[in-house]
Structure formats: C-alpha cells, structure tokens
Amino acid sequence: MAIKGDLTKARLAESMLQLIQTSGYSGTGLNAVIEHASAPKGSMYFHFPEGKEGLGVAAVELAAKQFEALIAEAAVSAGSAAGAARATIEALADIVSESNFRLGCPVSVVTLEMGAESERLRRACAAAFESWIAPTSALLEANGVDASEARSLATVVVSMIEGAVIVSRAMQSTQPLVSAADVVADLIDQRCKPVGGMR
Amino acid sequence: MAIKGDLTKARLAESMLQLIQTSGYSGTGLNAVIEHASAPKGSMYFHFPEGKEGLGVAAVELAAKQFEALIAEAAVSAGSAAGAARATIEALADIVSESNFRLGCPVSVVTLEMGAESERLRRACAAAFESWIAPTSALLEANGVDASEARSLATVVVSMIEGAVIVSRAMQSTQPLVSAADVVADLIDQRCKPVGGMR
DNA sequence: GTCTATACGACGATAGAC
DNA sequence: GTCTATCGTCGTATAGAC
Secondary structure (H helix, E strand, O other), X not given: OHHHHHHHHHHHHHHHHHHHHHHXXXXXXXXXXXXXXXXXXXXXXXXXXXXXXXXXXXXXXXXXXXXXXXXXXXXXXXXOHHHHHHHHHHHHHHHHHHOXXXXXXHHHHHHHHHOOOOHHHHHHHHHHHHHHHHHHHHHHHHOOOOHHHHHHHHHHHHHHHHHHHHHHHHHOOOHHHHHHHHHHHHHHHHHOOOEOOEO | OHHHHHHHHHHHHHHHHHHHHHHOOOOOOHHHHHHHHOOOHHHHHHHOOOOHHHHHHHHHHHHHHHHHHHHHHHHHHOOOHXXXXXXXXXXXXXXXXXXXXXXXXXXXXXXXXXXXXXXXXXXXXXXXXXXXXXXXXXXXXXXXXXHHHHHHHHHHHHHHHHHHHHHHHHHOOOHHHHHHHHHHHHHHHHHOOOEOOEO
C-alpha cells in the first residue's frame, strides 16, 4: 500500500505548488494546502515530518522538474536555440495570461520570501534555477557558443524570463513577456555560430 | 505638530519597506514593523487607517521613489544610456551583495504574493514598475531609439534587472547581475544611434 | 496624536485513537 | 497510514485612556 500514500504525498506537493503561485509561501497556510489536496492534516505530517519547510522544498523541486520538462520539449521541437527560447517564453505567456495574471513563478517568490530565513529553501531555489540554466547553456553550446559565454547567456535568459513574468503580472499584460521573447531570440541568434545545420 | 507625526509615518513606511525586502509581505507582521520603527501600534493605525494594505502601498511607493532616484542619478552622471544602465545595475549588485544576499526587490515580492489578492497592491506595483520604465524609455529615446522600441527595450531592461536580483539572491552570487549588466549595455549600444554627441 | 490592553481568528504543530 | 481534536503562538485589528 505504498502506492496510495505516495499519491497523497504527490497531491500535497502539487497543491502547495499551486497555492504558492497565487499567494506566496507565507501566505499559504497548511490548512489551505490540506483542504486543496483533500488530505487530513495527520497525513501531511506523516509524509512531510519536517512540516511546512519540507513541503515547500518538495513544491520547489516539483516546479523545477515541470519547467525543466517544458524547456526540454521546446528544445526538441524547435528548429533552433532561439526558436526553443521563444517557444518556451510563449508557452509561459499563455499560462500567465490564461490564469488572468494570477500565476507567477513559485521559485522566485520563495527565493524572495524565504531566502534570508531558510537556508534549505534557498538552496532548493538555487538548485531549481540551476536546473533551468544548465540545459539552456548546453543547448547554446551545442549551437557553437563558447562554454563560459553560454553559461552567462543562459543565466541572463533565465533571469529575464523570471523578471518578465513578474512585470507582466503587475501590469496584467503579456507585453513584457513578448518583448522578452524578441530580445532573447535576437540575443541567441547573434551569438550562435551556424553548427550542424541548426540556426 | 504635524511634523512629528509625519516623521513617525515615514519611519513606519521605511520599516515596512525594509522588512518586506527580507521577509516578504505576508511574512512581515505589523508587530515587527512597529518594533522596528519604535512606534506604538496605535500610531500605526492612526497614520494608516486602512491597516496593513495601506502600509504596504506606502512601502511600495517609497521603493519606487528610491529606485527612481538611483536611475536618475545614473542617467545624469554616466556618459551614455548604456553606461547609465550599467551603473544602475552595478549599484544594485553592491546593495545585494553587501546585504549578504538578504535583500531583494520589495515590488517583485509584493507583486508575486499579493497581485492575485489585492488589486490596490497590484496597482501600486504596476505603478512602481512604470515609474522605472518611463524614465528609462525616455533616456533611450533621447539617444535616438524609436519611441515604441524604446518602450519595449526599457521594459526588457527593468524585467531583466528584477530577474537577475532574484537569481543572484538564490545563488548568493553577483554573477547573474554582472552578466545582466553586460547584456543590457550591449543591447542598448546596439540600438542607440549616435545623437547629440552621446554614445 | 500617542500609547496600552485586549479581542478574536488563523497559524503551524502535536497527540493519540483507529 | 489515516484522521480528529486540540495546544500554544502570533497574526491583524480595535477600544479607550491620556
């Protein structure tokens, strides 16, 4: 019967993730999480004996995996590094606007709220950003960008996406994300040497 | 005796601003604010009868003014639009690293935490971003960038700075901010036509 | 305008039956 | 593993003296 327990655990992490996106970490109460996940409080403390912090780490790790998958998908289906970046940002813009600008990046908000108070959560956020920067950097390298420049450019791309999501939310407009997509695509095209037929 | 009262009010907003930067909006309790400001709770509700939300709006407006001043200062002292952007980001990198990566942007975190729950706070954040985008755009226009391109580029620059602050905090490194400064300077130089001797 | 005392709810966490 | 009842604390907000 480990299966049922694991499902409950996954549902709790998923609920925490969703609630963090709209209300932040401190603003998300465990009562709201267990209600959203339809799980009793006892189960929560069974699966996450370290309490809210453990649940927060699980939510950040889940968010990391989900966005990593979005990046990997775009990298495969797009014809170029610039196209992959554009596709990723456009997918994000759709998510944000379809939520009526109520969803933001859970990793950003946890970094800002808890980075100074919980070393565990800060590390989880750093790992999440790293898990997006690394594949982006690898994709750039595969397109002929030098290793150190690829790393730096990948960091910039991830930073820009995070920032554009926030400004888009505040303004309730996808314009900041659309502009970011244009600039990122330009930036990548400029630095990619034509390699292996990709451009 | 309006003077003394105004000072108390300003001190409360300043305390709220500082605490939001390290602990977020929901994570900042009013008890902590009044203690930090050395003001009694009664004074807080006298100066901010709308409670925490009003205090939050005041903190966001204060942050907007402060960073606006930093931008204006850089615009005057730097020799070019690109130089002004670089100076601004470097000043920001100093602030973040000198705080041991404990400070973040109060506007970003309020947007992410409260954007979906309080229309007043969301508007205050949108106005804050606008107050940074507008002068940046104006500076770009003064350097020969078309109006609509200037607006879009200014939005990208502000987004990138916001994102780079977050990633820098998570990673406890100024590298994301330094890379952002380089890219922003490049971006602006590329789009500025030499006008009025500025380059 | 300033300050203290307090109301009342929500929070995270735990105990213990099942 | 699941669930309920409950603890103590802290949150925001208010009342009323000064």
